[in-house]
Amino acid sequence: QKEVEQDPGPLSVPEGAIVSLNCTYSNSAFQYFMWYRQYSRKGPELLMYTYSSGNKEDGRFTAQVDKSSKYISLFIRDSQPSDSATYLCAIRNTGGFKTIFGAGTRLFVKA
Amino acid sequence: EPEVTQTPSHQVTQMGQEVILRCVPISNHLYFYWYRQILGQKVEFLVSFYNNEISEKSEIFDDQFSVERPDGSNFTLKIRSTKLEDSAMYFCASTGDNSNYGYTFGSGTRLTVV
Numbered sequence: 655q656k657e658v659e660q661d662p663g664p665l666s667v668p669e670g671a672i673v674s675l676n677c678t679y680s681n682s683a684f685q686y687f688m689w690y691r692q693y694s695r696k697g698p699e700l701l702m703y704t705y706s707s708g709n710k711e712d713g714r715f716t717a718q719v720d721k722s723s724k725y726i727s728l729f730i731r732d733s734q735p736s737d738s739a740t741y742l743c744a745i746r747n748t749g750g751f752k753t754i755f756g757a758g759t760r761l762f763v764k765a
Numbered sequence: 766e767p768e769v770t771q772t773p774s775h776q777v778t779q780m781g782q783e784v785i786l787r788c789v790p791i792s793n794h795l796y797f798y799w800y801r802q803i804l805g806q807k808v809e810f811l812v813s814f815y816n817n818e819i820s821e822k823s824e825i826f827d828d829q830f831s832v833e834r835p836d837g838s839n840f841t842l843k844i845r846s847t848k849l850e851d852s853a854m855y856f857c858a859s860t861g862d863n864s865n866y867g868y869t870f871g872s873g874t875r876l877t878v879v
Binding site for chain 1: 769796798806807808809810813815820821823854856858866867868869870871872873875
């Protein structure tokens with residue numbers, strides 16, 4: 655079983671839509687959950703991070719963690735063409751140095 | 766905004782040659798990392814570095830790889846004898862502490878082994 659699984663998409667939505675991106679993970683020991691955005695041929699850029707379960711909101715972005723089902727989500731409201739990118743979920747153990755990334759979901763927002 | 770700088774942006778090398786990928790982390794950061802991303806695949810952890818020593822490394826990071834912080838600003842990844850399968854994007858990242866809240870990544874070096 656993979657440590658983190660993410661549907662690679664692509665996901666295509668019209669401008670203004672609400673986007674839902676999701677990952678599942680296998681090890682309940684993971685406590686730290688991140689979402690990165692990656693544009694083509696660029697490094698990942700940290701968007702959101704959460705610790706343990708719960709929600710976190712930042713502007714149009716909401717990150718959600720459900721540890722009971724080992725499920726993490728990123729919601730993008732009022733999506734814009736500039737949101738078109740690959741979105742990577744990432745997880746990490748407490749005190750560990752290694753971050754484990756999902757495969758990334760390719761998102762296209764059409765104007 | 767502070768950024769992590771990587772050079773070169775693209776490196777082409779012959780199989781068997783040594784390459785050094787260079788990174789300048791954010792100046793007050795203490796933890797440094799290398800990740801790689803083979804085309805179309807996941808971002809994979811290679812190594813983390815703190816206090817002038819490796820703190821964790823992956824199975825990928827074998828004897829062909831080494832890291833160094835030769836001065837107060839640079840952080841390098843050396844591949845001693847490159848193989849075709851080393852072709853990938855290599856990303857350097859840094860954090861101010863062992864932050865479980867994410868890294869700042871550089872834009873990457875695209876390594877092509879021919």
